[in-house]
Amino acid sequence: MSNTAPTRRIPTSQVLFGALVVLLGVLLLLDSTNVAPTRSLLTYAPSLFVLVGLWAFVQSGFRNVVGPAVLVVVAGAWQLVALGYATVSELVVYWPVLVIAFGLSVVLGQYRSRVATTDDSHDSLFAAFGGVERRNTSKTFVGADLTAVFGGAELDLRDAELTDRPARVNVLALFGGAEVVVPRDWNVKMDVLPILAGASDDRPRRESEHDEIDLVVTGFTAFGGVSVTD
Template sequence: MKKVSSILWGIVLIAAGVVLALNVFNIMDINIFFDGWWTLFIIVPCAIGLFTEREKTGNIIGIAVGVFLLLCCQDILSFSMLWKLLVPAIIVIIGLKMVFTGLFGNKANEIIAKIKQNGGETKVGCATFSGCDLNYDGEVFEGAELTATFGGVKCDLRNAIIEKDCAIQVSAIFGGIDIFVPDNINVKVSSNCIFGGISNKTSVHKDAPTIYISGTCMFGGVEIK
């Protein structure tokens, strides 16, 4: 993904340089400082993020915000209408994400449900106005449910025994969750975020077990390292 991001940013910079050069030689007359040009600093990074980042919802919302601001600067919309339209647009985007998640299934929820149906138990970590530190060194790990409400949860799986696909359900509401995973594990994320997000800094490994992570972030965040 880093290579794709570098290529896309390179294309953007080359295009900007070419336009500036053509303007200097009077071959073209493109005003790059049009009304609302600064909104491109919101729109372009979010557009690139759609191709380079695993979680798309935040980038889609960012593009929506940038486009609405640009339309206001171009006097197509008024700033008084901005919040009236922007809030419903964000709600619709989040709603669509939830619908698609429901239609196409959620692997993490399926794994957790299967563990409980078979009489197994998932690890539970909950921090409410406090902190919670979970360490699974030498333990067989199949699934966990982590909740941080005005608090923080740290889940260390780096030395856990992961023999097959497993799952983690997360909920971060005005709180944060840090998940540390082994280097030879895949991580797939499915989330619904409102003014929050999930950051997945892991790499892809072929033919390796996968940790499926799903959950909700509201004014909170989850970081997977």
């Protein structure tokens, strides 16, 4: 019997983002129902999104830089205004920084591989105010978490293989889009909740299809879209 301890998976950016949104909602509910005075705590809400951006740096191995950096800068500026250290009029003059960040994302894309490659059995992508693309080549792929907030995330699974079916890809797309590219013969089940958004399997129909489900795409999208292509 093997004594090897199971590998612990660190929380993904999607899990952290969801947990912080839940925390923010709880604080808002306590304040709006007069159960507890949480308005002073809500002043520090922007710092929660700074934390998400910093964690996205770590999760991507510092490969995804521009998107998380913009999130940190925007949330940080919001926090300065909330604490009274600056005013909106003082900070709005720096809006060209966002244009510079976009340009940097284009330039950096020319000096590194267009699509990062990983062989992890479980993948995690986070895109905010930008885009991220990744190709997974794992021989034991089990799932992934994709988060796109004002950005786009693409996961290419055409070189991945499955051992335990179905694999699961969990998607959160808010004002952004997520695309999952799969082998043509995979049977994919879409279980995404769209709110003023779209979720679809855009592959052409095939004459024959096996009954076993290879991949389940779950999650939520609002003002964005989730698609499966080949």
